[in-house]
Amino acid sequence: MSWRDKVDKWEERKRQAEEAQRQRELQEHQARFRCHICDKASEGPVEYQTIAPIGIETDWDTPTGLTECSHCAKLTCDEHIHKCSRCAKLTCDEHIYKGICQHCAERLY
Numbered sequence: 325m326s327w328r329d330k331v332d333k334w335e336e337r338k339r340q341a342e343e344a345q346r347q348r349e350l351q352e353h354q355a356r357f358r359c360h361i362c363d364k365a366s367e368g369p370v371e372y373q374t375i376a377p378i379g380i381e382t383d384w385d386t387p388t389g390l391t392e393c394s395h396c397a398k399l400t401c402d403e404h405i406h407k408c409s410r411c412a413k414l415t416c417d418e419h420i421y422k423g424i425c426q427h428c429a430e431r432l433y
């Protein structure tokens with residue numbers, strides 16, 4: 325094996341180790357952030373561009389594809405979160421009925 329092959333092999337192993345590490349972190353992240361209605365996991369962490377140094381930062385504490393319900397503060401997937409037609413707050417399935425959230429419904433005459 326030539327020394328160049330050694331460098332290639334080392335690079336490949338390093339890349340695989342990084343990939344495996346990322347998979348583990350992603351699994352932990354998705355175990356932590358799930359829709360409380362259907363158990364759908366976060367689509368992944370939030371990633372944002374950094375300027376100095378230039379690169380991509382990963383925020384493992386912020387899920388994507390999930391929103392906090394304004395009533396119970398639980399994480400809810402796009403399918404189970406709805407906008408109240410009166411107050412426009414994002415509300416999970418459990419606190420909205422016919423497009424009207426629980427708070428607004430209690431104030432109806």
Ligand SMILES: [Zn+2]
Nearest residue numbers: 359362401404
């Ligand atoms: Zn859901």
Ligand SMILES: [Zn+2]
Nearest residue numbers: 393395396416
């Ligand atoms: Zn809720």
Ligand SMILES: [Zn+2]
Nearest residue numbers: 408411425428
């Ligand atoms: Zn409302």
